[in-house]
Amino acid sequence: IREEMLRILKSNESFSELNEASFSILEEIRHDFKGFKIDNYSSDRPLIIKEDKLLIYTFTGTKINKSLSFLFNLTGRESSLDDHSSSFEIDKSDFKSLLKDINSVYNEIDTYLINALDENESLIGFSKWGSYLPIKYQAEILKERYFDFESAINFINNVNIVLIN
Numbered sequence: 001i002r003e004e005m006l007r008i009l010k011s012n013e014s015f016s017e018l019n020e021a022s023f024s025i026l027e028e029i030r031h032d033f034k035g036f037k038i039d040n041y042s043s044d045r046p047l048i049i050k051e052d053k054l055l056i057y058t059f060t061g062t063k064i065n066k067s068l069s070f071l072f073n074l075t076g077r078e079s080s081l082d083d084h085s086s087s088f089e090i091d092k093s094d095f096k097s098l099l100k101d102i103n104s105v106y107n108e109i110d111t112y113l114i115n116a117l118d119e120n121e122s123l124i125g126f127s128k129w130g131s132y133l134p135i136k137y138q139a140e141i142l143k144e145r146y147f148d149f150e151s152a153i154n155f156i157n158n159v160n161i162v163l164i165n
Contacts, residue, residue: 002059002086007041009033035164047161049092057087060155067152074112075101099156106153113139 009030018026036046048055058065065083072079072090077098079090090098105112117123117138124130124138126146131138143149 002061003041006033006038006057006059010036010038010041036162038162040160043158043160044162045159047163049163050089052092054090054092054095055087056090056161057085058155059086060151061148063146063148064152064155067147067149068156070112070116070147071102071105071149071152071156072098074105077101095161102156103153106149109143109149110136110139113142117142 008026010033015023015026033046036044038044038046045059046057058068060068062083065081065086065088068088069079069081072088075098077091077093079088081088114135117135121131123146124141127138127141130141133141
């Protein structure tokens with residue numbers, strides 16, 4: 001759905017369903033993304049460089065964004081997720097180094113999930129009976145229902161960062 005949102009933002013398409021206020025908001029957001037040349041809606045993503053931060057718009061689903069946030073935090077880099085705008089603000093750093101670190105922590109994701117569950121039992125709180133399971137199964141439930149690490153890794157390894165022209 002969010003990938004389609006990016007396509008709509010980059011198009012000039014009109015929608016008869018929109019009232020005047022909605023059309024105005026769409027045009028305002030389109031203006032914000034106007035300078036980004038997006039050729040491939042499945043991999044091209046806008047990046048804004050601020051003074052000491054990077055703002056990347058993922059246009060991915062909530063589970064992928066939560067997974068990316070978890071992975072960013074595991075690398076020790078400060079990041080904040082705004083799921084409403086499907087964007088991350090991360091410390092300005094070498095992006096290739098960040099990718100390497102993300103892939104490294106992903107290889108040990110089960111261990112990190114078990115540690116997170118040890119530190120914060122409420123992480124499994126969305127699952128009615130999950131807290132009664134052995135911790136390794138709790139980690140599996142998190143991977144299946146709360147996170148989507150495989151899609152997050154696929155996204156981060158195939159993303160094409162696009163800067164404003």
